[in-house]
Structure formats: structure tokens, C-alpha cells
Amino acid sequence: MSASIFLLLLATCLYGEQVAGDQEQEHQLVLPLVSDSSQAGDAQLRLPAESGSWVVENCLAVKMVAQIKLYPNNSNIVITKNIPALAKVSPTSSCSYMNSTTMQVITLEWSETDQSSEILARNLSLYFSLNNTIPPKYMVSMVTSMNQLSSKKVLGKMSSGQNATDLESKSDSNFIRMTTTIMNPLQFMVPKNRSFLCEESLTVEMMAELITTDGTPDEKLQKAMLTISSFQFDAFRPTTLPSPQFQPATSCSSPSATDLVPIMVGCSLAGLVFFIMVGYLVGRRKAEVKGCATVLEQGEVH
Secondary structure: OHHHHHHHHHHHHHHHHHHHHHHHHHOOOOOOOEOOOOOOOOOEOOOOOOOEEEEEOOOEEEEEEEEEEEOOOOOOOOEEEEOOOOOEEOOOOEOOHHHOOOEEEEEEEEEEEOOOOOEEEEEEEEEEEEEOOOOOEEEEEEEEEEEEOOOEEEEOOOOOOOOHHHOOEEEEOOEEEEEOOOOOOOEEEEEOOOEEEEOOOEEEEEEEEEEOOOOOEEEEEEEEEEEEEEEEEEOOOOOOOOOOOOOOEEEOOOOOHHHHHHHHHHHHHHHHHHHHHHHHHHHHHHHHHHHHHHHHHHHHHO
């Protein structure tokens, strides 16, 4: 009987651990992407080996290797853009975004030159939110990106009396705007005064649309995908901390509080089963003793 109870307890706890493991696997954000080509779907995406490291006024530090996969139009042609290690921190980055002490943002800016020697602007922004619960936690709340496309030469309308040589040529630069909006649930939660560290590939999906230079929406596009590896961020950090240094890290592979819930529930159920079995055995033992005493009393009477 004792061996049976032990096996039952062990099986219940192991079930809780298995559920936690399944949840952790479900929340792992690993994406098999394609290589930098015009066709989507064959080779696995190769991220650049060199990681970049950036700091915003020493209150926010980020280190990562990142790449964006996007569709410039509604065809199946996909392009990938690496976030270069030499990208610059934009002045729009802030330790108190919109004057809030619970919002921080880092915006990385860089440029690329196309085949016609036109310089095209790129940026990527990571937004962090602080939840002042007990204990306080912070997380990535939104990701946005902007990708400038090559200028299109558009011919003006021909009025009466004009010939083809009189047509004016004007530049109409388009941009691809990408955003997750406010993510629900928020991603990559970590306790305050600790950094987040993940060597695995993580992906974030973003809605995408074409917009004109004045910000007017033009056309909805297929969703873009940001892939990050060797990812470490440290937000809402003490400004006295040396700039290249990160606070102690919480790994993405370590079980979170959410993953511990199934284990705790499983062990609680195991404890409940244990006490029920003990109560049953004690009650049965008392009944047997009482029965024997009754039989002896009846024997003495006779």
C-alpha cells in the first residue's frame, strides 16, 4: 500500500512538470525563416554573426543580432533586412517615453544605398513597460519599424498642347510601416533589477502597410517578422550602473512563475491524495480495532 501511494504521488508531480514543459515549449518563439533571396521558402535564414550593443542614457541597454523579413508588395517576394551592429541610437529614444516613468523606448536608425545610389532610411524601435506590482516586473510591450522604399518616378498628367517631353517627373517616396501595436500578452517578462537573456532565436510578428511620405496609409501588406538572437536587454536600470555592464540575467530557458503553476497544482493534488489515503487507512484501522473489541466483549458475555 505504501509503495502504491508513493508511485501515485510521483506520477502526479511528474504530470505537473510535463504540463509546465509543454507550456514552455508552446511559448518558445523559434521561427524557420528564409535566406535573403527573392523567393520565400527554401533555405533557412542566416542571421549576421556580429551582434550590436546600444545604450540609452544608461537607463536602457540592448544587445542583439536581429533581422526583419518583409514583403514590399502583395506578391510572395520577400526581402530581409539586417539590423547592422553600427546602427545609431536615435534622439527619439527615451528613458521616460511620453513623460512616463513606466515607459522606455530605444530606436535604432541606419541607412542603406540602393542600386540607383539613393540613400534609404531604416529604423527599429523596442518599447518597454514597467509593471509596479510586487515584485515589480517589466517587459517588451511594442515593436515598430520603418523601411523606406526606392523613390518612384511618376509622370504628371499631360494637358492640352503638351507632348511627352513636357511631362514632369516627380518623386513619390514610399515607406513600409510595421508594428505589433501593444502586444497582448506582453513579451519577455523579467523582474526589475534584472536583465533578460536569450541565446535562442525569438520572433515577433508585425502588421505591415505601405504609407506615403506624409504618413497616409496606402496599401496593406503581408505581415512582417522580426527575428532576434543573442538577445539581452536591461531596462529601468540604475543610472549608476556602468554602461557596458548588464544586471544579473534571467534566461528565457529558465521556468517562469507561469510554468511553476502546473507543478504546484500537481503537487497539491498529490498532497490531497496522500491525506485522503492516510485518513482512509487510519479510519479503517480504527474500525478494525473497534470491531475486534466488540467481538471480545461479546465473547466475554457469552
